[in-house]
Amino acid sequence: MKQVGMFLLSCCMATMSMAQSDKDQPFMTKSLAGQNVSSVEAETSGGNITVEAGAADEARVEVFAWAGKNKNASKADIQKMIDEFYDLSVEVNAGRVVAKARPKTKEWNRKNSLSISFRIYTTANVATQLSTSGGNIHLAGLNGAQKISTSGGNLTIDKVKGKLKGTTSGGNINVSNSDDELILTTSGGNIHADNCKGVIRLVTSGGSIMLNNLSGKTEAVTSGGNVDGNLVSGELEASTSGGNVVLKSISGDLTASTSGGNVSVDVKEPGKLIRIRNSGGDISLTLPAGKGYDLDLSANKIRTNNLGNFTGKTSDDEMNGTLNGGGSKVTVDGRQGRLTLTMK
Numbered sequence: 001m002k003q004v005g006m007f008l009l010s011c012c013m014a015t016m017s018m019a020q021s022d023k024d025q026p027f028m029t030k031s032l033a034g035q036n037v038s039s040v041e042a043e044t045s046g047g048n049i050t051v052e053a054g055a056a057d058e059a060r061v062e063v064f065a066w067a068g069k070n071k072n073a074s075k076a077d078i079q080k081m082i083d084e085f086y087d088l089s090v091e092v093n094a095g096r097v098v099a100k101a102r103p104k105t106k107e108w109n110r111k112n113s114l115s116i117s118f119r120i121y122t123t124a125n126v127a128t129q130l131s132t133s134g135g136n137i138h139l140a141g142l143n144g145a146q147k148i149s150t151s152g153g154n155l156t157i158d159k160v161k162g163k164l165k166g167t168t169s170g171g172n173i174n175v176s177n178s179d180d181e182l183i184l185t186t187s188g189g190n191i192h193a194d195n196c197k198g199v200i201r202l203v204t205s206g207g208s209i210m211l212n213n214l215s216g217k218t219e220a221v222t223s224g225g226n227v228d229g230n231l232v233s234g235e236l237e238a239s240t241s242g243g244n245v246v247l248k249s250i251s252g253d254l255t256a257s258t259s260g261g262n263v264s265v266d267v268k269e270p271g272k273l274i275r276i277r278n279s280g281g282d283i284s285l286t287l288p289a290g291k292g293y294d295l296d297l298s299a300n301k302i303r304t305n306n307l308g309n310f311t312g313k314t315s316d317d318e319m320n321g322t323l324n325g326g327g328s329k330v331t332v333d334g335r336q337g338r339l340t341l342t343m344k
Contacts, residue, residue, distance in 0.1 A: 026062035026063055026064055026119075027063050027064055027065040027075065027078060028062075028063045028090075029060055029061065029062050029063070030060060030061045030063075030090045030092075031059070031060050032059035032060050032061065032092065032097065032121075032122065033056070033057050033058070033059055033060070035059065035092055035095070035097075036095050037059065037092070037095055037096075037097055037122045037123065037126055038095040038096065038125070038126060038127065039095065039096050039097070039126060039127045039128065039129075039144075040096075040097045040099075040120055040122060040126055040127070040128045040129075040130070041096065041097065041098045041099070041100075041128070041129045041130075042097075042098075042099040042100070042118050042120065042128070042129075042130045042131075043099075043100045043101070043102070043130070043131050043132070044100070044101040044102075044116050044117065044118060044132050044133075044135065045101065045102060045103055045116075045132070045133045045134065046113075046114070046115045046116065046132070046133060046134045046135060047064070047101070047115045047116045047117030047118070047132060047134075047135045048117040048118075048132065048135035048136045048137070048138070048153070049117065049118050049120075049130045049132055049135065049136075049137050049138070049148075050117075050118070050119040050120065050137075050138040050139075050140075051120045051121075051122065051126070051128050051130065051138075051139055051140075051142065052119075052120070052121055052122075052138070052139075052140040052141060052142075053121075053122060053123060053124040053126070053140065053141030053142055054121045054122070054123075054141075056123050058121060059121050059122050059123065060120075060121050061090050061097065061099055061118060061119075061120050061121075062118070062119040062120075062121075063088070063090065063099070063101075063116065063117070063118060064115075064116070064117040064118075064119070065078050065082065065114055065115070065116045065117075066078075066114065066115045067081065067113070067114055068113030068114065068115060078114065081114055082114065082116075084104075085103060085104055085105065085114070086101060086102065086103055086104060086114065086116070087100070087101070087102045087103075087104060088100070088101045088116065097120065097122070099118045099120065101116035101118075115135075117135065122142075124141055124142060124143050125142075125143050125144060126142055126143075126144055127144035127145045127146065127162075128142065128144070128145075128146045128147065128148065129147045129148075130146075130147070130148045130149070131148070131149045131150070132149075132150045132151075132153060133150070133151045133152065134150070134151060134152045134153060135150060135152075135153045136150065136153035136154045136155070136156065136171070137149075137150050137153065137154075137155050137156070137166070138155075138156045138157075139156070139157045139158070139160050139164075140157075140158045140159055140160070141158070141159045141160070142159075142160050142161075142162070143160075143161045143162055144162045145162055145163045145164075146160060146162060146163070146164040146165070146166070147164075147165050147166075148164075148165070148166045148167075149166065149167045149168070150167075150168045150169070150171060151168070151169045151170065152168075152169060152170045152171060153168060153170075153171045154168065154171035154172045154173070154174070154189070155168050155171065155172075155173045155174070155175075155184065155186075156173075156174045156175075157173075157174070157175040157176070157178055157182075157184075158175075158176050158177055158178070159176075159177045159178060160175075160178040161178065161179055161180050162180050162181070163180060163181045164178070164180070164181065164182050164183065164184070165183045165184075166183070166184045166185070167184075167185045167186070168185075168186045168187070168189065169186070169187045169188065170186075170187065170188045170189065171186060171188075171189045172186065172189035172190045172191070172192070172207070173186050173189065173190070173191045173192070173202070173204075174191075174192045174194075175191075175192070175193050175194070175196060176193070176194040176195055176196065177194075177195050177196070178196050179196055179197040179198040179216075180198045180199070181198055181199045182196060182198060182199070182200045182201070182202075183201045184201070184202050184203070185202075185203045185204070186203075186204045186205070186207065187204070187205045187206065188204075188205065188206045188207065189204060189206070189207045190204065190207035190208050190209070190210070190225070191204050191207065191208075191209045191210070191220075192209075192210045192212075193209075193210070193211050193212070193214060193218075194212045194213060195212070195213045195214075196213075196214050196216075197214065197215040197216045198216045198217075199216060199217050200214060200216060200217065200218045200219070201218075201219045202218075202219065202220045202221070203219075203221045203222070204221075204222045204223070204225065205222070205223045205224065206222075206223065206224045206225065207222060207224070207225045208222060208225030208226040208227070208228070208243065209221075209222050209225065209226070209227045209228070209238075210228050210229075211227070211228065211229035211230065211232055211236075211238075212229070212230050212231060213230070213231045213232075214229075214231070214232045214233070214234075214236075215232070215233045215234050216234045216235075217234055217235045218232060218234065218235065218236045218237070219236075219237045220236075220237070220238045220239070221237075221238075221239050221240075222239075222240045222241075222243065223240070223241045223242065224240070224241065224242045224243065225240060225242075225243045226240065226243035226244045226245070226246070226261070227239070227240050227243065227244075227245045227246070227247075227256075228246045228247075229246070229247040229248065229250065230247075230248045230249055231248075231249045232247065232249075232250055232251070232252075233250075233251035233252050233269075234251075234252045234253075235252055235253045235254075235271075236250060236252065236253070236254050236255070236256075237254075237255040237256075238254075238255070238256045238257075239255075239256070239257045239258070240257075240258045240259075240260075240261065241258070241259050241260065242258075242259065242260040242261065243258060243260070243261045244258065244261035244262050244263070244264070244281075245257070245258050245261065245262075245263045245264070245265070246263075246264045247264070247265045247266065248266045249266060249268045250265065250266065250267050250268060251267075251268050251269035251270075251271070252269070252270075252271040253271035253272055253273050253274070254267070254271070254273075254274045254275070254276075255273075255275045255276075256275070256276045256277075257276070257277040257278065258277075258278055258279070258280075258281065259278075259279045259280060260279070260280050260281065261278075261280075261281050262278070262281040262282045262283070262284075262337075263276055263278050263281065263282070263283045263284070263285075264283075264284040265283075265284070265285050265286065266286045267285075267286065267287050267288065268288070269288070270287065270288070270291065270293070270327075270328040270330075271328065272328060272329065273328065273329040273330075273331070274287075274328060274329070274330045274331070275331045275332075276331070276332045276333070277332075277333045278333070278334055278335065278337055279335050279336070280335070280336060280337065281337045282334075282337040282338045282339070282340070283299065283332060283334050283337060283338070283339045283340070284339075284340045284342070285330075285332065285339070285340070285341050285342070286342045286343075286344060287330070287341070287342070287343055287344075288343070288344070289306060289308070289343040289344055290324065291324060291327060291328065292322070292323060292324040292325045292326050292327025292328070293322070293323040293324065293326065293327050293328050293329075293330050294321075294322055294323075294326045294327065294328070294329045294330065295310075295312070295319055295320065295321055295322070295323060295330050296319075296320055296329075296330065296331045296332070297318065297319040297320070297330070297331075297332045297334075297339060297341065298317060298318050298319075298332065298333055298334060298335075298339075299317060299332065299333075299334025299335070299337060299338060299339035300317060300334065300335070300336050300337055300338060301316060301317065301338045301339070302314075302315075302316060302317060302318070302319055302334075302338075302339045302341065303338065303339070303340045303341070304319070304340075304341045304342075304343075305341075305342055305343065306342075306343040306344070307323060307343065308323070308324065308343070309323065309324050309325070310322070310323050311323075319341075
């Protein structure tokens with residue numbers, strides 16, 4: 001009896017392993033080998049979309065489908081649900097790949113619920129237009145114009161070069177190793193940009209923004225979170241309505257503002273202008289010593305050190321004049337908070 005029990009347990013475990021393995025396998029695959037793909041259009045209502053560059057002979061579209069109510073549904077069961085409740089198509093025409101999964105009816109219920117995702121592997125020089133109502137979107141290794149949107153998922157972009165516009169209503173955005181023109185917006189999530197260059201615009205209504213090793217023209221705007229930056233060069237505009245701004249190793253022109261938090265800025269190499277505004281909190285500004293500045297500073301209380309060759313007017317709450325003969329224009333409006341200016 002003990003041997004029989006062990007045999008049945010082994011069979012059960014093997015069946016579970018096969019079921020798990022089947023879930024990780026594509027429901028269907030369409031090869032793109034030999035096709036000169038120049039653009040990809042993909043749309044799904046409840047799944048994820050991935051477009052990734054790879055070898056030309058391995059180019060393909062993989063379709064994944066999972067049943068929402070019955071996670072152990074067989075492939076035949078899922079095919080029956082697709083035939084009855086969905087319009088699913090994968091087509092290639094004149095270099096254009098179109099993959100779409102749409103419900104036939106707006107009346108959603110757990111009986112007809114499927115999550116249909118696309119994983120698309122192409123060569124690098126491809127433009128995309130991707131949309132999903134509830135899933136994530138991932139781009140990797142592409143060159144070209146990209147337009148992506150999701151209502152409830154995350155955006156992940158890596159090694160993408162070209163004009164990229166991405167939006168999500170409720171998810172986070174992670175972009176890395178990309179350049180040219182990056183415009184990324186989320187209504188409720190955080191944004192993390194790492195090792196990117198070019199024209200970069202990052203906007204979130206409710207999250208924080210983290211910048212690391214960026215160059216070019218960068219704009220980071222949040223209504224409710226913090227802005228943290230490190231090793232940013234070129235032109236940087238960082239603003240938040242309710243959080244803190246913390247910037248380190250900044251080179252170039254800078255505009256930073258907050259209405260409700262503190263501002264801490266460490267400038268490595270100043271550009272032509274530095275502008276900082278804070279309506280309610282404190283400001284800490286560190287500038288490299290020995291360089292020339294035109295200072296126009298105001299705050300409830302100003303503290304300074306090592307000013308050296310300063311010419312102009314100074315008081316507890318204002319400072320106007322030149323340092324080391326003048327140079328970079330530094331304008332600080334601290335209003336009700338304290339300003340600490342450090343030269344090092």
